Amino acid sequence: MINLKDAHLKPQPMPDADSDIYWRGIQEGKLLLQHCPACGHVQLYQQAICRECGSERLEHRAASGRAKVHSFSVVHRAPGPAFKQDTPYAVLLVELEEGPRMISSFIGADPSAVTFDMAVELVCEPVGGGVSLPRFRAAGPPA
Amino acid sequence: MSLPFGLERRRCVWLLLGLAALAGVPQLAAQTAWPSKPVRILVPFPPGGTTDILARAIAPELSKALGQSVVVDNRPGAGGNLGADLVAKSAPDGYTLLMGTVGTHGINKSLYARLPYDPQKDFAPITLVAGVPNVMVMNAERAKALGIAKPVYILGGGECYTHEHIFLMPSLTTTGAVQSSAKAYAMAGCGPKDIDVAGIYDCFTGTVIMMLEDLGFCPKGEGGRFVEDGQITYGGAIPCNTHGGLLSFAHSGMPGSLFHFYEVVNQLRGSCGERQVAGAELGLVHSLGAGFATNATTILGTEATL
Numbered sequence: 001m002i003n004l005k006d007a008h009l010k011p012q013p014m015p016d017a018d019s020d021i022y023w024r025g026i027q028e029g030k031l032l033l034q035h036c037p038a039c040g041h042v043q044l045y046q047q048a049i050c051r052e053c054g055s056e057r058l059e060h061r062a063a064s065g066r067a068k069v070h071s072f073s074v075v076h077r078a079p080g081p082a083f084k085q086d087t088p089y090a091v092l093l094v095e096l097e098e099g100p101r102m103i104s105s106f107i108g109a110d111p112s113a114v115t116f117d118m119a120v121e122l123v124c125e126p127v128g129g130g131v132s133l134p135r136f137r138a139a140g141p142p143a
Numbered sequence: 144m145s146l147p148f149g150l151e152r153r154r155c156v157w158l159l160l161g162l163a164a165l166a167g168v169p170q171l172a173a174q175t176a177w178p179s180k181p182v183r184i185l186v187p188f189p190p191g192g193t194t195d196i197l198a199r200a201i202a203p204e205l206s207k208a209l210g211q212s213v214v215v216d217n218r219p220g221a222g223g224n225l226g227a228d229l230v231a232k233s234a235p236d237g238y239t240l241l242m243g244t245v246g247t248h249g250i251n252k253s254l255y256a257r258l259p260y261d262p263q264k265d266f267a268p269i270t271l272v273a274g275v276p277n278v279m280v281m282n283a284e285r286a287k288a289l290g291i292a293k294p295v296y297i298l299g300g301g302e303c304y305t306h307e308h309i310f311l312m313p314s315l316t317t318t319g320a321v322q323s324s325a326k327a328y329a330m331a332g333c334g335p336k337d338i339d340v341a342g343i344y345d346c347f348t349g350t351v352i353m354m355l356e357d358l359g360f361c362p363k364g365e366g367g368r369f370v371e372d373g374q375i376t377y378g379g380a381i382p383c384n385t386h387g388g389l390l391s392f393a394h395s396g397m398p399g400s401l402f403h404f405y406e407v408v409n410q411l412r413g414s415c416g417e418r419q420v421a422g423a424e425l426g427l428v429h430s431l432g433a434g435f436a437t438n439a440t441t442i443l444g445t446e447a448t449l
Binding site: 045051070071093101102103 | 307308310311315
């Protein structure tokens with residue numbers, strides 16, 4: 001159960017045997033996805049087997065970082081004191097170019113700018129303590 | 144094959160005090176200093192189960208209230224009989240309590256030829272700790288032999304499991320209730336228009352609207368209007384959650400849909416009094432969980448629907 005002191009702290013990633021490689025990737029600025037050579041399925045989050053065909057031979061490859069907003073929610077009332085100073089902020093459900101969706105948050109602009117199918121790009125943002133989190137900002141114009 | 148709903152029973156968890164000798168009771172009452180040493184709550188099941196979780200939720204609070212350590216001691220075996228017997232034979236001094244269940248104090252007496260303790264005489268009840276609803280499914284003859292005049296029959300059922308985490312949900316607006324209900328309707332040989340009363344898992348208001356659409360009671364996107372038009376109350380297309388549902392009756396946690404079952408079964412038996420949906424013969428219960436991942440639809444009917 002959460003105590004008053006912990007309520008002021010943001011939850012930190014807790015890497016385990018499956019997700020350790022993912023969090024190390026984020027620290028290096030890469031969003032690693034699991035590719036299944038057997039069936040072509042691409043998945044996030046990391047697991048021991050392919051969620052599509054059950055194969056245990058999975059390869060990690062960095063995502064392009066290009067994505068679009070599948071859905072979102074702008075938070076005006078923080079779920080707890082740790083997030084109070086961040087409001088308003090947009091929680092995103094992004095669809096990566098490679099297929100998988102992921103929950104993330106929007107940075108770099110007013111959250112009211114977020115809309116459906118908006119093009120966004122990955123930012124691995126250091127949040128202190130040697131930890132980085134995968135976030136998304138509005139995509140720049142195509143190079 | 145149609146299986147009738149016999150009766151629902153509540154599995155209860157009690158805190159009990161062993162009474163190896165009844166003579167010990169006045170002695171206990173006279174001990175004003177109780178507890179002068181740690182109190183042990185014996186759980187007759189392994190760690191991690193319902194009974195254990197409940198004991199571990201109670202122990203710290205009881206400890207605070209009593210000003211003494213309260214220790215949870217797991218003694219599994221023989222369907223709970225091993226632990227219950229240990230408490231039955233322990234000193235009747237108030238320092239050994241049992242988390243008793245419908246197993247140790249109800250079912251086991253008829254399951255085991257030689258129960259080493261007497262569930263009634265060897266224990267004194269302290270308090271009811273929790274209720275866990277159970278459903279009993281049996282054949283119609285057995286139900287009738289038990290005096291259940293109007294058994295309710297399971298006519299069809301379907302399940303669908305779509306994703307692991309909610310962010311992997313294939314669609315945010317359409318759920319596996321489409322597939323689970325299609326299977327249930329096909330098995331029961333009926334459709335949404337035939338259903339007289341429904342129990343729909345309603346953890347949030349928006350969930351009910353999505354389910355009404357996915358179960359086929361109204362077209363996709365029209366759920367809000369459907370509810371607004373009064374279609375889910377008496378006289379509407381499909382009276383839902385006449386007991387109040389999770390939103391107005393109780394959200395019991397994991398067994399949330401059991402109350403929906405209880406209500407729909409009673410509706411089909413015609414025993415809902417003021418809440419009765421007139422002439423209800425076919426009922427539907429839809430359960431979901433794990434962030435819309437698990438969907439299960441059951442269609443129930445009276446004898447007339449067989």
